Amino acid sequence: MPVKLRRPILVGGVGLSFLLWLLQSIHEEVVELGEFGVLGLVVVGGWFWLFGSRKPKEIQFAPVSSPLDLETVQKAIAKSESLINHLEAEAEDEQIFTQLREQVAQLLTDLNRQEIKLAITGGKGCGKTALGQLLASDWLPHQQQSLSLTETPALFEINDTGFDVQAKVEQLSNCSDLVLFVTAGDLTDTELQILQQLAAVKQRILLILNKQDQYLPTAKVLILQQLRQRVGEILKAEDVISVASSPAPVKVRQHQTDGSVNEWMEPQQPDLAVLTNQLSQILTQEGQQLIWASTIRAAAVLGTSAQRALNQARRNRALPVIEQYQWIAAAAAFANPVPVLDLLATAAISSQLVIELGSIYKRKFSLSQAQAAAKTLGSLMVKLGLVELSTQAIGAILKTNAFTYVAGGTLQGVSAAYLTRLAGLSLIEYFQEQDYSEETRAGQSLNLDSIRQKLQTVFQQNQRTSFLPTFVNKAVGYIMPESSQTQLSGSETKV
Numbered sequence: 082m083p084v085k086l087r088r089p090i091l092v093g094g095v096g097l098s099f100l101l102w103l104l105q106s107i108h109e110e111v112v113e114l115g116e117f118g119v120l121g122l123v124v125v126g127g128w129f130w131l132f133g134s135r136k137p138k139e140i141q142f143a144p145v146s147s148p149l150d151l152e153t154v155q156k157a158i159a160k161s162e163s164l165i166n167h168l169e170a171e172a173e174d175e176q177i178f179t180q181l182r183e184q185v186a187q188l189l190t191d192l193n194r195q196e197i198k199l200a201i202t203g204g205k206g207c208g209k210t211a212l213g214q215l216l217a218s219d220w221l222p223h224q225q226q227s228l229s230l231t232e233t234p235a236l237f238e239i240n241d242t243g244f245d246v247q248a249k250v251e252q253l254s255n256c257s258d259l260v261l262f263v264t265a266g267d268l269t270d271t272e273l274q275i276l277q278q279l280a281a282v283k284q285r286i287l288l289i290l291n292k293q294d295q296y297l298p299t300a301k302v303l304i305l306q307q308l309r310q311r312v313g314e315i316l317k318a319e320d321v322i323s324v325a326s327s328p329a330p331v332k333v334r335q336h337q338t339d340g341s342v343n344e345w346m347e348p349q350q351p352d353l354a355v356l357t358n359q360l361s362q363i364l365t366q367e368g369q370q371l372i373w374a375s376t377i378r379a380a381a382v383l384g385t386s387a388q389r390a391l392n393q394a395r396r397n398r399a400l401p402v403i404e405q406y407q408w409i410a411a412a413a414a415f416a417n418p419v420p421v422l423d424l425l426a427t428a429a430i431s432s433q434l435v436i437e438l439g440s441i442y443k444r445k446f447s448l449s450q451a452q453a454a455a456k457t458l459g460s461l462m463v464k465l466g467l468v469e470l471s472t473q474a475i476g477a478i479l480k481t482n483a484f485t486y487v488a489g490g491t492l493q494g495v496s497a498a499y500l501t502r503l504a505g506l507s508l509i510e511y512f513q514e515q516d517y518s519e520e521t522r523a524g525q526s527l528n529l530d531s532i533r534q535k536l537q538t539v540f541q542q543n544q545r546t547s548f549l550p551t552f553v554n555k556a557v558g559y560i561m562p563e564s565s566q567t568q569l570s571g572s573e574t575k576v
Contacts, residue, residue: 149373151192157377158188161384168387172394181390184383191376196227197368198375200257204272205235208291209263212326212353220357226364231256237271246271250278254378258371259285259363265292267304268311280315282381283374285367288312288321289356294328294349322359325352392513399441403505406434407498408559415494415560431455431504438505442512454527458504461533467503467540472496474544478553495556502552503543507535 162185169178201216203209213232221228233256236249253260253275260279264272279286290308293301301323309321328349335343363371410430432448432455439446446454462468475495511532543549 149370149377151373154192154373154376154380157380158185161185161188161380161387164384164387164391168391168394172390174390174394177390178387181383181387184379188376188379188383191372191379194372196229197364197371198256198258199228199230199261200233200253200259201230201261201263202233202236202253203263203289203291204237204265207263207265208326209235209261212261212263212289212291212324215326215351215353216357220353220360224361224364226368228364236275237269246274246278249275250282251382253279254282254284254375255382257284258375259287259360261287261289263289263291264308265290265295267307273311276312277315282378284378285363285371285374286316286320287356287359287363288316290321290323291326293323293352294325319359322356324356325349327351395441396509396513399438399505399509402437402441403434403502403509406430406437406505407501408556410501411494411498411556411560414497415490417490417493430501431458434501434505435508438508438512442509442515444512444515450526455504457527457529457532458507458536461529461536462500462503465533465536465540467536468496468500470544471499471503471540474549475499475553478550479557491557491561494560495553498556498559499549499552503536503539506539506543507532510535510539 165178165181165185168181172178201209201213209232213230217230221230233253262272262276262279268276276286276288288308290301290305296304305321305323309316309318312321328351330346330348333345333347337343413430432451435451435454435458436446439451472492476492479492479495511527514531543552
């Protein structure tokens with residue numbers, strides 16, 4: 082990619098760096114000139130301290146608390162639709178936003194949905210199949226509302242080694258307005274985690290203790306009480322119910338007048354009265370709320386899909402920009418033999434990088450804000466030890482090629498390119514988490530805690546992979562073409 086230097090910050094910073102180097106080369110005999118270079122750095126660096134502290138908002142698609150109203154649901158749909166509009170304006174793949182728009186149309190249709198979807202779930206052997214069959218045969222036909230009842234596959238299968246709680250939660254939320262979560266005893270930690278995450282997305286839940294006939298009356302009371310205590314923060318006491326969907330037969334012994342004894346197994350009737358009463362009450366009082374809550378959850382999923390696609394489209398545009406500036410930084414640092422002035426050139430490059438990446442992510446940065454952001458990134462890299470660790474790692478790789486390693490400025494050039502890349506990738510990760518509704522607004526500043534976390538994550542990802550050796554070799558190829566390396570090798574051999 083050809084490099085264009087039509088940027089005032091970049092040209093000014095790099096130009097000043099080379100000007101100071103040139104003056105130092107001409108006046109090597111003047112000792113005070115080094116102090117002049119440092120003073121110049123202090124003056125220019127003072128621009129970088131203009132830094133705002135307003136904390137940006139985070140994307141939040143979570144549904145609001147009950148009770149819901151139609152306006153709240155429509156706003157949730159509109160928020161997702163706005164993201165799709167952004168995607169349509171920036172993405173090239175028409176199929177993506179066409180599919181998303183079809184899903185928006187379906188959401189609008191679902192606002193008038195009459196059928197309420199119930200889902201029965203739980204671990205294997207908890208009796209959910211028998212419970213579902215009883216509800217379908219004895220209770221559903223007598224309800225005035227239009228209802229559907231679905232049994233999900235058993236949770237926690239023996240061969241389910243890669244159990245994904247989040248995936249299970251999403252499946253349940255997508256297929257139901259009301260979840261009947263069945264257990265045959267106390268909750269496991271995984272079951273409790275699923276319930277907590279379902280409650281976090283405002284999924285309506287009934288926790289059902291099945292097979293109550295297997296417990297003594299006192300034990301049943303204790304288990305039910307313990308369940309209510311464990312889920313007390315997410316469920317009301319009346320939403321934790323005990324039933325017996327398929328009670329075991331009871332042995333009956335009858336003594337006859339002649340002294341003989343007759344014994345037989347007498348079937349027991351299922352006990353679902355408390356559950357069906359609670360279900361009927363919920364459907365009567367909260368039927369519309371259940372549908373609206375499901376619509377909001379679906380809008381959240383849709384918005385997340387649109388945001389993910391938008392982030393990918395912007396990332397595809399941002400990566401070439403980062404690559405362009407990392408090579409500019411490498412060339413500037415390699416050509417400038419004064420290490421302290423390399424930092425000036427890199428800061429100027431980073432400022433322009435902030436502006437261009439901000440433009441891609443619809444974040445307007447003024448000159449002073451971009452300089453402050455560059456200063457923040459540089460300071461964080463130093464404080465986190467990323468500069469030292471990167472330089473050490475790059476130096477170790479360069480030592481494998483003695484001729485490359487001894488070349489003046491090679492370590493500085495490769496390090497500058499690598500640090501510029503880390504800064505750019507961290508900005509991408511940071512921008513992707515910001516609230517899209519804040520886009521195009523001026524006066525943006527970086528959240529220190531968030532950008533620090535992104536820097537550490539990006540650095541660790543690049544250190545753990547084989548990326549760094551490949552990057553170093555590529556960087557050396559940019560700043561020292563093969564012809565230059567051959568000449569250096571020949572001169573070293575002669576010596």
